[in-house]
Amino acid sequence: MINSKKDTKPNLESNYDEMRARLLHWYDSEGRTLPWRIRPEDRAAGKNADPYAIWLSEIMLQQTTVAHGTPYWHKFLNEFPTVTDLANAERETVLSLWAGLGYYARARNLHKCAVIIRDDYNGQFPNSEAELLKLPGIGAYTAATMAAICFDEATNIVDGNVERVISRIFTIEEPLPKGRKDIRKMAGALASPQRTGDYGQALMDLGAMICTPRSPNCSKCVWQDYCSAFAAKTQLEYPKKAPKKSLPIRYGVVFIAIRGEAVLLETRPDNGLLGGMLGLPGTDWAEGGFPTDPMNHAPFKGDWQAVNGEVRHVFTHFDLRLAVYRAVFDEKDISIGHNGLWADSSQRKGLPTVFKKALKAI
Ligand code: SF4
Known part of the structure; x- marks a missing residue:
């Protein structure tokens, strides 16, 4: 027109x-x-x-x-x-x-x-x-x-x-x-x-x-x-724009496992959001509220403590709210699977912003 x-x-x-x-x-x-x-x-x-x-x-x-x-x-x-x-x-x-x-x-x-x-x-x-x-x-x-x-x-x-x-x-x-x-x-x-x-x-x-x-x-x-x-x-x-729809909100949980200076990271699956990047372990991100069974998604058993507040991040298609849990580990040989990495601060530099925000929260 x-x-x-x-x-x-x-x-x-x-x-x-x-x-x-x-x-x-x-x-x-x-x-x-x-x-x-x-x-x-x-x-x-x-x-x-x-x-x-x-x-x-x-x-x-x-x-x-x-x-x-x-x-x-x-x-x-x-x-x-x-x-x-x-x-x-x-x-x-x-x-x-x-x-x-x-x-x-x-x-x-x-x-x-x-x-x-x-x-x-x-x-x-x-x-x-x-x-x-x-x-x-x-x-x-x-x-x-x-x-x-x-x-x-x-x-x-x-x-x-x-x-x-x-x-x-x-x-x-x-x-x-x-x-x-x-x-x-x-x-x-x-x-x-x-x-x-x-x-x-x-x-x-x-x-x-x-x-x-x-x-x-x-x-x-x-x-x-x-x-x-x-x-x-x-x-x-101009340019005329169709009214914006508000973004859906997704919820998830991330776990920050700490061992000395290192934090546990995992390589995310190739075919999803932030695919192939390192990230914090956690749940999927879905609409409908925070997962009711977060401990079922922890990378391993531990004294997981909820961090106050939630981390917010805006992606193109949705708003994300993350609940953060942290725990400190002494064990040297926790099995972290082939995707896991105890990452020092230099290895954490390349993390996507959303995970950096979660680390800042602690
Ligand atoms: S093209 Fe843009 S800058 Fe140029 S006269 Fe039109 S509105 Fe003004």
Whole structure:
């Protein structure tokens, strides 16, 4: 559903060339400098985008800010200078370096994808959007971005920043997530067939720097003349969003077994939440209240004491409440099973945030 109000909406199609030219001109002087980015002046000096570096940045920044993700990008490139180095690393090492970025399925897919690139593609990323899309962890946005930036393919790059700009320019009335179809259509029609990577990055920069969610700086915007939302003074109404459903609450129990400086950790099953990561032993996380039989889930018998209060953590799809029990052990030879590890403080550094919160509670 694209707004067709004749009074506020200019006939944009005849202006697409001018809009692209203005945006690229702005990007050439005002676009962001990012460690993985090849700016126009870099390209003029003979540098090319490194698909591995671009891929790492795109996967890392999917759910976090540039400021938070950038140190991780440096850390990964220092530790694994090539995609083959990343493939050759132990998955546990990759997961522990990823700790703090969240969404651990992405780290597992990162490693899986690196192994495929090493084994099936001779250590080189494929050079088309269609081939990139076949790889684990590479979705529509990442494939389009990599193909445009690294291989100059004319693709349609749409991230959250682009969604905001396009929905305002065209006053797209259909709320997200359904409205993404209209947004993609208009973004695709407007996308530049030349300098495709620069254009995509310019549009993302416009969203990140000028057309921001709460205070768009329209007086500095090179597309102000074409913007329906600006003309109607309704910028902040876009993108329209369907009302949020409140998150369900899940409950669980974790056990903190202490032996000297060490704490018992277990490797979580691969196929669940935080799969393959180290975590504290405990119950499943389910709706309907705290488990009524927590001691049946303790890793072994002991003087388990409930810790006051509960630990709270928000995941994408649910809110978690954790009850925490602790006990101190002297025995040297408690059977901890093949998944268990008495972890010292350095081994606990890579724990997911939810378990760090539980450890803090004691
Ligand atoms: S004029 Fe304002 S609302 Fe419209 S695209 Fe530019 S910054 Fe965004």
